[in-house]
Amino acid sequence: MSWILLVEQTLNGLQFGVMLFLMAAGLTLIFGVMGLINLAHGSLYMVGAFAAAAVAGATGSFGLALAASLTAAALAGVVIETTVIRRLYDRDHLDQVLATFALILIFSEGTRWLFGSFPLFLDRPEFLAGTVSLPFGIEYSKYRLSLIGVGLAVAAGLFWMIAKTRIGIQIRAGENDREMIGALGVDISKLYTLVFALGAALAGLAGALIGAIQSVQVGMGEPVLILAFVVIVIGGIGSIQGALVGAILVGVTDTLGSFLLPKVFSLFLAPAAATSVGSSLASMAIYILMAGVLLVRPKGLFGGA
Amino acid sequence: MKFRKLLVSVACSALFAAGAQAEGLKVGMITTLSGGGAGLGIDVRDGFMLAVEQSGRDDIEVVIEDDQRKPDVAVQLADKMIQSEKVDVLTGIIWSNLAMAVVPATVAQGKFYLSPNAGPSALAGKGCNKNYFNVAWQNDNLHEAAGAYANSADLKNSFILAPNYPAGKDALTGYKRFYEGDLAGEIYTKLGQTDYASEIAQIRASGADSIYFFLPGGMGISFLKQYADSGVNLPVVGPAFSFDQGILQAVGAAALGVKNTSQWSKDIDNATNAAFVESFAAKYGRLPSLYASQGFDTANLLISAMGSADVADQDAFRAALQAADFDSTRGDFAFGPNNHPIQDIYVREVVQEGDVFTNKIVSVGLEDHGDAYASDCKM
Numbered sequence: 001m002s003w004i005l006l007v008e009q010t011l012n013g014l015q016f017g018v019m020l021f022l023m024a025a026g027l028t029l030i031f032g033v034m035g036l037i038n039l040a041h042g043s044l045y046m047v048g049a050f051a052a053a054a055v056a057g058a059t060g061s062f063g064l065a066l067a068a069s070l071t072a073a074a075l076a077g078v079v080i081e082t083t084v085i086r087r088l089y090d091r092d093h094l095d096q097v098l099a100t101f102a103l104i105l106i107f108s109e110g111t112r113w114l115f116g117s118f119p120l121f122l123d124r125p126e127f128l129a130g131t132v133s134l135p136f137g138i139e140y141s142k143y144r145l146s147l148i149g150v151g152l153a154v155a156a157g158l159f160w161m162i163a164k165t166r167i168g169i170q171i172r173a174g175e176n177d178r179e180m181i182g183a184l185g186v187d188i189s190k191l192y193t194l195v196f197a198l199g200a201a202l203a204g205l206a207g208a209l210i211g212a213i214q215s216v217q218v219g220m221g222e223p224v225l226i227l228a229f230v231v232i233v234i235g236g237i238g239s240i241q242g243a244l245v246g247a248i249l250v251g252v253t254d255t256l257g258s259f260l261l262p263k264v265f266s267l268f269l270a271p272a273a274a275t276s277v278g279s280s281l282a283s284m285a286i287y288i289l290m291a292g293v294l295l296v297r298p299k300g301l302f303g304g305a
Numbered sequence: 306m307k308f309r310k311l312l313v314s315v316a317c318s319a320l321f322a323a324g325a326q327a328e329g330l331k332v333g334m335i336t337t338l339s340g341g342g343a344g345l346g347i348d349v350r351d352g353f354m355l356a357v358e359q360s361g362r363d364d365i366e367v368v369i370e371d372d373q374r375k376p377d378v379a380v381q382l383a384d385k386m387i388q389s390e391k392v393d394v395l396t397g398i399i400w401s402n403l404a405m406a407v408v409p410a411t412v413a414q415g416k417f418y419l420s421p422n423a424g425p426s427a428l429a430g431k432g433c434n435k436n437y438f439n440v441a442w443q444n445d446n447l448h449e450a451a452g453a454y455a456n457s458a459d460l461k462n463s464f465i466l467a468p469n470y471p472a473g474k475d476a477l478t479g480y481k482r483f484y485e486g487d488l489a490g491e492i493y494t495k496l497g498q499t500d501y502a503s504e505i506a507q508i509r510a511s512g513a514d515s516i517y518f519f520l521p522g523g524m525g526i527s528f529l530k531q532y533a534d535s536g537v538n539l540p541v542v543g544p545a546f547s548f549d550q551g552i553l554q555a556v557g558a559a560a561l562g563v564k565n566t567s568q569w570s571k572d573i574d575n576a577t578n579a580a581f582v583e584s585f586a587a588k589y590g591r592l593p594s595l596y597a598s599q600g601f602d603t604a605n606l607l608i609s610a611m612g613s614a615d616v617a618d619q620d621a622f623r624a625a626l627q628a629a630d631f632d633s634t635r636g637d638f639a640f641g642p643n644n645h646p647i648q649d650i651y652v653r654e655v656v657q658e659g660d661v662f663t664n665k666i667v668s669v670g671l672e673d674h675g676d677a678y679a680s681d682c683k684m
Contacts, residue, residue: 119526215499258495259507279469280469
């Protein structure tokens with residue numbers, strides 16, 4: 001095993017991590033600000049991917065496809081917030097889980113009805129095809145490198161928005177005391193709709209960006225949703241920093257785990273058994289990480305005192 | 306007491322059967338109709354129902370349920386179908402882990418199970434059962450043919466990967482059984498994994514001269530798209546599952562030229578197959594996949610058995626199934642001693658016809674091929 005391979009795998013983990021961050025950021029905002037568990041967040045990711053694939057198929061433009069994914073996911077977010085989610089803020093988490101689970105089924109069947117059961121095709125833009133040569137002889141996929149860039153740029157933009165802008169102040173205030181900012185004249189329901197649409201748009205963007213290198217199909221959001229929940233549990237609920245750190249931890253652990261563990265086991269087991277045991281353990285790695293973090297910090301890494 | 310009642314009823318129905326047309330039959334189909342693997346289940350169902358419709362019989366009742374690719378859901382559905390729906394025959398399961406959860410209990414309760422897809426090794430060897438028939442393949446089969454093809458194509462250092470579940474293990478075992486070269490690497494990935502950056506990096510660093518992978522459904526699309534973009538230009542060999550009609554459009558040009566092994570292809574030259582491809586396309590507006598052909602063949606096998614025996618007379622019905630007296634879309638088809646297929650397995654190449662990506666047969670990989678587990682089967 002050369003160190004070049006290790007660097008490449010770390011980059012892969014980082015890329016996986018920043019994409020998870022786009023999912024987890026929306027999820028944690030909605031949970032932190034509104035106290036709502038939204039299981040349908042993965043469906044918004046799927047909506048973004050399908051909108052991008054449909055528009056790219058019709059126009060051939062990746063830029064338009066990205067715009068479509070943001071718009072479609074944000075619109076879907078606004079529609080479900082005003083029709084369904086709004087009624088759930090005062091209910092307990094079990095009702096929220098039940099209702100948003102129903103939304104998953106509705107979105108999945110709706111998408112199947114619109115687009116059919118077979119996966120759609122979405123290609124990355126031509127100028128991002130192939131690999132780029134990094135220093136020290138590392139060859140890395142241009143598209144994945146730009147995913148890392150986009151993810152980090154979005155993270156920076158979110159931090160700036162939360163820390164410096166008026167809407168960010170309102171969001172932070174809403175997290176701490178929603179009655180008080182209502183009393184100060186902020187339109188709470190508009191704020192909630194806005195936060196929900198923002199979270200949805202982030203999920204939709206992640207769906208479109210990932211859809212270009214994976215399959216765009218019904219149900220694609222659910223496995224990512226589980227990982228996004230792991231991320232916010234590790235990072236601490238409601239914290240954007242937590243989401244970023246948690247996402248990168250999960251991404252790197254998962255990638256390096258599935259790469260290194262089989263090799264470790266092959267030192268003392270037969271190759272077939274080693275790959276089998278190592279791979280099984282690797283799929284558990286992020287949950288072991290989560291359990292470890294919760295042992296030390298029960299509220300997650302950035303989950304307050 | 307109960308046993309005597311059963312005997313009497315069996316004798317009565319046998320009497321009826323001898324005189325007139327056999328009694329009707331109820332089929333329970335548990336297959337994957339939602340989530341990531343839905344395309345496969347939908348094709349099996351559509352192929353099956355097409356054959357039922359074409360048979361013109363109105364005495365076949367089919368109850369269809371969605372297992373969502375979850376073993377626990379599949380087990381619940383099987384219980385429901387056996388206990389409250391009182392089906393005679395179960396079929397439909399796509400995934401080997403679900404088949405392992407459902408099939409043993411089903412046949413232990415005296416029902417027939419006809420597998421239109423999953424063929425785990427555990428059910429072909431020591432775990433075989435006289436009421437379990439596989440109408441698709443034993444899991445290893447297509448991979449064995451790929452191993453044989455790799456030798457003939459002079460591939461000497463393959464990197465192999467498959468998901469970490471029963472069919473994935475069968476796949477790599479099957480490939481290694483026939484492949485004579487060295488292995489540059491061997492990886493088991495997560496089932497349902499969609500990001501293969503880590504695996505592709507390892508392939509790049511391994512010095513392999515070719516890649517063999519088994520990643521059914523969406524997993525294969527993701528792998529191929531990422532592989533095509535990685536700059537690693539080694540020849541790829543795979544079983545038909547990642548190069549089949551349902552997903553080739555989504556993979557696009559990344560799959561062109563890839564060799565893959567299959568027991569079925571739309572250009573197999575026989576009248577049954579030509580009629581199947583044409584009528585499937587006419588009814589559903591898309592080309593059939595190998596899953597569709599497997600569903601179609603499963604229904605036709607069942608219909609052929611109904612023609613000569615009543616399902617209430619289990620021994621006669623079993624013998625009628627074993628005879629496999631139906632026109633398969635694959636051409637020659639017979640059951641081996643463990644009720645698994647003996648059939649030709651072809652090597653296909655992904656080609657473009659107009660703007661549709663599809664396969665054409667380039668050679669026969671293995672002729673009249675059975676499976677490696679038949680000798681362990683005692684029944």
